[in-house]
Amino acid sequence: xxxxxxxxxxxxxxLKGFGLSSEIAHIIWLPLPMxxxxxxxxxxxxxxxxxxxxxxxxxxxxxxxxxxxxxxxLQPIADGLKLLVKEDIIPAKADGIxxxxxxxxxxxxxxxxxxxxxxxxxxxxxxxxIGIFLWIALSSIQPIGLLMSGYxxxxxxxxxxxxxxxxxxxxxxxPLALSVLAIVLMTNSLxxxxxxxxxxxxxxxxxNIWRQPVGFIVFWICALAExxxxxxxxxxxxxxxxxxxxxxxxxxxxxLFYLGSYINLILSALLVSILYLGGWGFPIPVELIAKFLxxxxxxxxxxxxxxxxxxxxTVLKAYLLVFIAILLRWTTPRVRIDQLLDLGWKFLLPxxxxxxxxxxxxxxxxxxxxxx
Amino acid sequence: MSIAITTQIICFSILSLVILIGxxxxxxxxSIVYSAFLLGGVFMSVAGLYLLLNxxxxxxxxxxxxxxxxxxxxIFAIMLVNKKEDLKPISxxxxxxxxxxxxxxxxxxxxxxxxxxxxxxxxSPQNSIGEESTIRIGEHLFSDYLLPFExxxxxxxxxxxxxxxxxxxxxxxxxxSTGLPVxxxxxxKSSEPLLTNKN
Numbered sequence: 001x002x003x004x005x006x007x008x009x010x011x012x013x014x015l016k017g018f019g020l021s022s023e024i025a026h027i028i029w030l031p032l033p034m035x036x037x038x039x040x041x042x043x044x045x046x047x048x049x050x051x052x053x054x055x056x057x058x059x060x061x062x063x064x065x066x067x068x069x070x071x072x073x074l075q076p077i078a079d080g081l082k083l084l085v086k087e088d089i090i091p092a093k094a095d096g097i098x099x100x101x102x103x104x105x106x107x108x109x110x111x112x113x114x115x116x117x118x119x120x121x122x123x124x125x126x127x128x129x130i131g132i133f134l135w136i137a138l139s140s141i142q143p144i145g146l147l148m149s150g151y152x153x154x155x156x157x158x159x160x161x162x163x164x165x166x167x168x169x170x171x172x173x174x175p176l177a178l179s180v181l182a183i184v185l186m187t188n189s190l191x192x193x194x195x196x197x198x199x200x201x202x203x204x205x206x207x208n209i210w211r212q213p214v215g216f217i218v219f220w221i222c223a224l225a226e227x228x229x230x231x232x233x234x235x236x237x238x239x240x241x242x243x244x245x246x247x248x249x250x251x252x253x254x255x256l257f258y259l260g261s262y263i264n265l266i267l268s269a270l271l272v273s274i275l276y277l278g279g280w281g282f283p284i285p286v287e288l289i290a291k292f293l294x295x296x297x298x299x300x301x302x303x304x305x306x307x308x309x310x311x312x313x314t315v316l317k318a319y320l321l322v323f324i325a326i327l328l329r330w331t332t333p334r335v336r337i338d339q340l341l342d343l344g345w346k347f348l349l350p351x352x353x354x355x356x357x358x359x360x361x362x363x364x365x366x367x368x369x370x371x372x
Numbered sequence: 373m374s375i376a377i378t379t380q381i382i383c384f385s386i387l388s389l390v391i392l393i394g395x396x397x398x399x400x401x402x403s404i405v406y407s408a409f410l411l412g413g414v415f416m417s418v419a420g421l422y423l424l425l426n427x428x429x430x431x432x433x434x435x436x437x438x439x440x441x442x443x444x445x446x447i448f449a450i451m452l453v454n455k456k457e458d459l460k461p462i463s464x465x466x467x468x469x470x471x472x473x474x475x476x477x478x479x480x481x482x483x484x485x486x487x488x489x490x491x492x493x494x495x496s497p498q499n500s501i502g503e504e505s506t507i508r509i510g511e512h513l514f515s516d517y518l519l520p521f522e523x524x525x526x527x528x529x530x531x532x533x534x535x536x537x538x539x540x541x542x543x544x545x546x547x548x549s550t551g552l553p554v555x556x557x558x559x560x561k562s563s564e565p566l567l568t569n570k571n
Binding site for chain 1: 374375376405409412416428429432433435436439440441443444445447448451452504506
C-alpha cells in the first residue's frame with residue numbers, strides 16, 4: 001500500500017499493546033467492518049425511504065410525511081417498527097419452508113455484495129481479487145429466492161411475479177456483465193480498488209464516464225432493471241399482479257424483501273459511482289490541492305481529511321444516482337413485458353457487445369487513454 | 373492447531389455434509405421442486421469448496437453459471453410445466469435399474485482410480501497461486517486450451533439452434549410431439565400483436 005489509512009494495522013497494533021496475539025487481534029477485528037457496513041446499509045435504506053417519500057410527494061405536489069420528527073425524518077423508522085411488530089403470517093396452503101427461505105435468499109446475496117464496496121483506499125471489508133465479478137455472481141442468486149417465494153406462496157399472482165422477476169434478471173444480467181467487462185478491460189483488474197485508482201489520474205476528467213458513455217447508460221438501465229425500479233418494476237406491477245411475489249408476505253418477511261430492494265438500489269448506485277464516476281475521488285485530485293497548498297500528503301491530518309472526503313464523495317455520488325432513480329420512478333410509465341425483453345435482448349445486448357469490442361479496439365489503438 | 377486451520381476444517385466438514393445430504397435429497401425426494409432447490413444448494417456448497425481451495429474465480433464462476441443460470445433455468449422449466457400427474461409404471465424397471473447402477477459404479481471406480489493415481493501434493497508452497505489464478509486461467513484458455521474452449525462454444529451454439537427450432541414450430545411442417553401437420557395460420561395469428569387488429 002503506497003499511502004492511505006490502514007485502520008486494521010493500527011487496530012491490531014493497538015490490541016497487541018495489551019499483550020494479545022496477532023491471531024486473536026485479527027478475530028476481534030473481523031466483525032467490526034462487517035457490522036459497520038451493515039449499519040451503514042440499513043441507515044442508507046432509512047435515508048432512501050425518507051427521500052423516496054419526500055421526492056415522490058414533491059413530484060405529485062404533496063407535502064409528504066411531516067409529523068414524525070422534523071420534516072418526517074422518523075417516518076421510515078416508524079415504518080420499520082410497524083413491520084417488526086406485525087404478526088408473521090404463513091398462508092395455510094403455502095409451503096412453509098420455502099416461504100421462509102425465499103426472502104432470506106433474496107436479502108443475503110445483496111448484503112454479501114457490500115464486501116467489495118470501497119469508500120477509500122483501505123476502507124472496504126475485503127479487497128478480494130475477483131472484486132466486481134463477486135457482485136455479478138452473487139446477484140445471480142437472487143432470482144432463485146424470488147422464484148422460491150413466488151412458488152411457495154401458492155398464489156397465481158405470486159408465481160407470475162416470481163417468473164417475471166427471474167426472466168427479467170436473467171435477461172438484464174448479460175448486458176450488465178458485458179458493460180462491466182469493458183471497464184475491467186481498461187483497468188486490467190477485477191478489483192474495485194484498482195478500478196477507482198485507474199480513474200484518479202486527472203480528477204473529473206479521467207472518470208470512466210467520459211471513456212465509457214455507452215457502457216454507463218447500459219449499466220444504469222440494467223441496474224435499474226435488476227433492482228426492479230419503476231420503468232422496469234413488472235414483477236410487482238400493482239395493477240396486474242397485486243404485488244407480485246410479495247403478495248402473501250406480511251410482517252418481517254415482507255420487511256426483508258423491502259430492505260433487500262432498497263439495499264440493492266443503494267448498492268447499484270454505489271457501484272455505478274465506483275465504476276463510472278471515480279468512486280471516492282474528488283473532482284479535483286486531492287494530491288494536487290495538497291501540493292498547491294504545500295501540505296505533506298502523508299501527514300496524519302491530511303490522511304484523515306482525505307479519507308473523510310472520500311467517504312463523503314462516494315456517498316454523495318451514490319445518493320445523486322438514487323435521486324435520479326427516484327425521480328425516474330415517479331415520472332415514467334411502466335414498460336410492457338414484451339418491451340422489457342425486447343429492450344434487454346435486442347437492444348442492450350448488441351450495444352453492450354459492440355461497446356466491448358470497440359473498447360478492446362481502442363485499447364489496442366490508444367493504450368495511454370484506455371489502459372495499457 | 374492454529375485458528376485458521378480449525379476454521380478450515382469446520383468449513384470443510386459442513387460443506388461436505390451439505391453436499392452429501394443435498395445430493396441424496398436431489399435424487400431421493402418425491403417433490404421435483406424441492407430437488408431443484410436442493411440442487412442449487414449443492415452447487416453453492418461446491419463453490420464453497422472451491423473457495424476453500426483458494427480458487428475464488430472458479431468459485432464465483434460456479435455460482436454464476438451453475439446457480440445463476442443452470443439452476444434458475446431448471447426451476448423455471450419446472451414451474452412452467454408443473455403438472456400434477458401420476459407417473460406411469462415402467463415395464464422393464466429392473467433391467468433399467470441394473471444398467472444405471474452399473475454405469476454409476478463404473479464412474480465411481482474411475483473417480484477412485486483418479487484419486488489414487490494422481491499426485492495431489494504440491495512440490496513447494498510457492499506453487500500455490502491464489503489470487504493470481506484468474507490471470508493464469510485466462511492465459512491457459514487462450515493458449516493450450518484454446519481448442520476445447522472454442523469447441524465448447526460450438527456446442528452451445530448447437531444447443532441454441534436446437535432450442536430455437538423447438539420453440540418456433542412454424543419452421544417445421546409437422547408437429548414434433550403429435551405428428552399432425554401444423555396449422556400455419558394459427559401460428560401467424562398468434563405472432564401478431566393483439567392490439568393492431570382492433571382499429
